[in-house]
């Protein structure tokens with residue numbers, strides 16, 4: 001493997017949830033480096049801590065203990081508003097449930113992250129249309145989520161995650177709500193982003209077939225990384 | 240996020256809001272509409288009072304027999320205005336007479352005086368009968384002292400006897416036929432010629448006092464219902480009023496406690512009525528304000544529910560880069576918009592209500608016959624409703640902004 005610049009570093013990260021009296025350790029001393037341009041799949045059984053890990057990498061949550069570095073910044077030391085900006089600019093989220101805003105059109109949904117970064121209107125619209133084209137939805141950009149199929153909604157969500165041209169795409173079970181054909185399309189799209197747009201992709205899945213699209217597979221069990229392997233059977237996608 | 244974008248987002252939220260938001264808006268509508276209606280009614284009353292009492296007659300002082308606080312009001316209308324009742328609730332009849340007039344003549348600050356009697360008389364014109372208020376005035380001075388103005392014909396003059404000046408409404412619209420200049424009107428079986436018509440909407444009749452004693456049933460010659468005094472210098476008003484009081488107390492052998500007459504100036508009366516009106520308006524506005532407050536509680540309630548409902552969206556927004564500040568602003572704008580929309584609709588309803596009010600209140604006579612919606616009251620109620628909305632939204636908005644992104648995203 002080539003020596004590349006570290007993008008995300010987890011150093012002895014613990015996440016312990018407090019459930020009333022009971023403490024639930026979801027991550028127990030996880031350490032890992034993710035490099036720029038990598039395509040990583042995180043796998044593991046349900047409850048093994050995959051989502052918890054992704055939330056931490058995505059600055060949606062802070063660890064109970066340990067440090068997380070994103071582009072060499074220790075996010076556990078950042079102020080809320082700085083964290084929001086960092087998140088908005090460097091990370092694009094794609095969720096299982098698409099998480100589009102229902103009252104807005106596809107275009108407006110994609111514009112939102114740009115407006116949050118105060119990009120000027122003209123530039124923002126150009127950029128939004130560009131990413132909608134990339135996911136093949138330029139003809140549906142005035143549709144609301146309810147007027148789109150699941151796969152199309154997920155593509156809007158991918159377009160939204162790409163809007164700010166982030167370095168990292170975080171995808172949590174993005175095909176979980178889709179049939180296998182549509183799921184494959186989405187996987188192709190992620191692969192394309194990785195290959196052609198040089199995005200770093202971190203994908204959560206419990207489907208080993210999907211994990212095979214990735215370059216590196218990290219396996220979690222009970223909050224601990226039990227295996228990090230180079231995937232030599234990587235699924236090839238023609239683009 | 241730019242404020243403009245936050246506003247756009249908030250507008251989108253209001254436009255897509257549920258019936259609940261519109262009910263909340265209704266609460267504000269009711270509050271604002273009643274505030275506007277009440278203020279405009281008060282403003283209308285103030286303006287119609289001012290136009291009736293005018294800035295005129297600031298140098299006039301009215302002396303009337305009897306002393307009670309209510310007599311001040313009824314005599315405040317000024318000379319010739321009609322409509323004032325002279326009944327004063329005292330055990331034995333107190334009157335003003337020549338002795339009082341004589342005493343007042345000694346005060347050098349007085350320019351001239353008009354003695355008046357008032358009573359209800361039967362009038363007939365071309366076979367139609369009616370009953371109106373008649374004022375007998377000292378025709379030598381009345382024309383110089385009255386604040387009434389002539390519309391047609393002339394005022395009474397020193398040599399007049401069997402002539403009258405009549406109110407505008409009596410001339411036009413009281414009898415079937417309008418009464419013109421030089422027409423003869425029968426008052427208590429005596430015939431009078433109309434020489435002037437006043438520029439007002441009263442049904443009163445003004446005639447020389449000597450004739451009035453003859454037509455009004457129970458008025459003895461030399462007894463006055465009021466003495467209207469024009470003073471030389473308006474600046475000295477308070478001082479002259481005091482002089483008049485003291486002089487009359489002396490001549491009538493009364494003290495402050497046993498005082499059996501009252502001295503009032505147009506100015507004082509005007510000020511008193513204005514003060515009364517504005518405190519009345521303030522009181523009613525406060526009541527209407529309470530409904531606005533209830534509306535505010537409604538907004539707060541709706542906002543709390545809205546934040547809860549939008550928890551997931553807050554999570555999404557944060558995941559794609561929204562700061563706490565952005566969320567806070569959006570919800571504040573949302574609350575302010577609910578206030579604004581409620582305010583605008585409320586203002587519209589308020590204006591409609593204000594224009595209907597004169598019709599609804601036609602039974603109340605002159606007061607309430609006019610409402611004035613001032614720009615100030617509109618601006619005031621609009622800004623109050625926006626501010627109220629925002630204040631009501633502060634805590635919910637803050638709560639929403641503080642949500643942790645993970646927790647918000649997990650919310651279903």
Ligand SMILES: Nc1ncnc2c1ncn2[C@@H]1O[C@H](COP(=O)(O)OP(=O)(O)OP(=O)(O)O)[C@@H](O)[C@H]1O
Pocket residue numbers: 017018019024025026044045046047048049050051052053206
């Ligand atoms: N907010 C929370 N409060 C309490 N416990 C939590 C919370 N979030 C997660 N957990 C617990 O932490 C552990 C890891 O959860 P996590 O959601 O990361 O699992 P996962 O690997 O994503 O599972 P799945 O494949 O089902 O999505 C689980 O035992 C879960 O019950």
Ligand SMILES: [Mg+2]
Pocket residue numbers: 050051052
């Ligand atoms: Mg999960």
